[in-house]
Amino acid sequence: MTHKNSRASRRVLAFLVSSALPLLAHAGGVKDTLDEALAQQQARSDLPGFCAAIVDADGVLYQNGFGFADVAAKRRYTADTVQPIASVSKTLIGVALMKAVEQGLFTLDTHVNDVLPFKVVHPRFPDRPITLRQLATHTSGIVDRAAVYEKAYERSAAPRTSLKEFLVAYFDQKGRYYDRRNFADSAPGEAFGYSNIGAALAGYAIEAKSGMSYADYTRKFILEPARMASSGWSLDEARNDNATLYEAKGKPYPTYSLVTYPDGGLHTSCADLGRFLAQVIAGRRGGSGLLATASFEAMLAPQFDPARPPKGVDAKHPNSGIFWMFLGDGEIAHYGGDPGVSTFMAFDPKTGLGRILLANIGGEDAMTKALAGQMKNLWTTLQDYGPKLSSTRDRAGTAAGP
Numbered sequence: 001m002t003h004k005n006s007r008a009s010r011r012v013l014a015f016l017v018s019s020a021l022p023l024l025a026h027a028g029g030v031k032d033t034l035d036e037a038l039a040q041q042q043a044r045s046d047l048p049g050f051c052a053a054i055v056d057a058d059g060v061l062y063q064n065g066f067g068f069a070d071v072a073a074k075r076r077y078t079a080d081t082v083q084p085i086a087s088v089s090k091t092l093i094g095v096a097l098m099k100a101v102e103q104g105l106f107t108l109d110t111h112v113n114d115v116l117p118f119k120v121v122h123p124r125f126p127d128r129p130i131t132l133r134q135l136a137t138h139t140s141g142i143v144d145r146a147a148v149y150e151k152a153y154e155r156s157a158a159p160r161t162s163l164k165e166f167l168v169a170y171f172d173q174k175g176r177y178y179d180r181r182n183f184a185d186s187a188p189g190e191a192f193g194y195s196n197i198g199a200a201l202a203g204y205a206i207e208a209k210s211g212m213s214y215a216d217y218t219r220k221f222i223l224e225p226a227r228m229a230s231s232g233w234s235l236d237e238a239r240n241d242n243a244t245l246y247e248a249k250g251k252p253y254p255t256y257s258l259v260t261y262p263d264g265g266l267h268t269s270c271a272d273l274g275r276f277l278a279q280v281i282a283g284r285r286g287g288s289g290l291l292a293t294a295s296f297e298a299m300l301a302p303q304f305d306p307a308r309p310p311k312g313v314d315a316k317h318p319n320s321g322i323f324w325m326f327l328g329d330g331e332i333a334h335y336g337g338d339p340g341v342s343t344f345m346a347f348d349p350k351t352g353l354g355r356i357l358l359a360n361i362g363g364e365d366a367m368t369k370a371l372a373g374q375m376k377n378l379w380t381t382l383q384d385y386g387p388k389l390s391s392t393r394d395r396a397g398t399a400a401g402p
Helices: 001-044 088-100 134-136 146-152 163-171 194-209 214-223 272-283 292-300 369-400
Strands: 049-055 058-071 334-337 339-346 353-359
Touching: 001 049, 001 369, 049 272, 049 369, 058 272, 058 369, 088 134, 088 194, 088 214, 088 272, 088 292, 088 334, 088 339, 134 194, 146 163, 146 194, 163 194, 163 339, 194 214, 272 292, 272 339, 272 353, 339 369, 353 369
Parallel strands: none
Antiparallel strands: 049 058, 049 353, 334 339, 339 353
């Protein structure tokens, strides 16, 4: 009897596998076609190299690299190539803030002066406290004064100046960088004004309250749980093959690091960042270990009243989550740019599909109209192929599943 059942089981298994093979072949065909489309675009572009990924709540649907991580050495850019991701790093501040809220360290509406070892006071509105939620939605009234923020970029593999030292110098009235121009004319909570230094302050608030450096905190509660083994907060920390970064006309940038590293200093790869984004998508649906479902929902909920948004909010970014942007087309996203760096990450809350594009070129001189158009075309191609890859996975899973 057991022998007959075993043969019957093998026949069922053979049927399921044979039924799935055409669908799996189709999935391979879609990926091959996407490979070809992206390779052709790279060959016609000004990009030294880039990687692309498409993910959903179950993980990576597609990832690959194109062009060169190092042009002179002819080293290929792959899905495991590591590079800085600029302001896409802020999405980790969002997760870290919600983790700290879960741990009871503070709430999003806690005043920063109840957390920090130094005072941050808006000189024009000293009675209006700044909250963590305002930092996370860029409505704190803190301004990136260009002449000072440039000093956050240091020519070294890891910052020589500490995050606390820089922030004290910027916000303490006796600090060497303090100036009334570090704050906007608007009161906290009244207007949107994108601030990297404000974001770094939110990262430091976690550090001040947890007793761990922001780097250690995010490593423990984000990078390790998300299996982002090749990621780190400086060139010294990141592992695997690091990309050379390029400016205009293919000139390599000198090595640099970011003192205000929570706002833009994560070094990671498409493979690692894809794991992170998949967990965010899954977490919103109740299937991720990084945060409780309620925390994901709070992080990705619109923070602005559409009827009374803060001043300065535009149609391209009509709302904000906690360090996540809402785009006009409904996607939840972040993007970033730094010397030698251009990065994009987004997901559609309706379809649950996410996409990532990392390129080792960027900066004001490099970002020509032509290059911007080439990146837009790559981004659109990923958007077009996402549903096709998702469909092949769903069909193959249905045919081959139990």
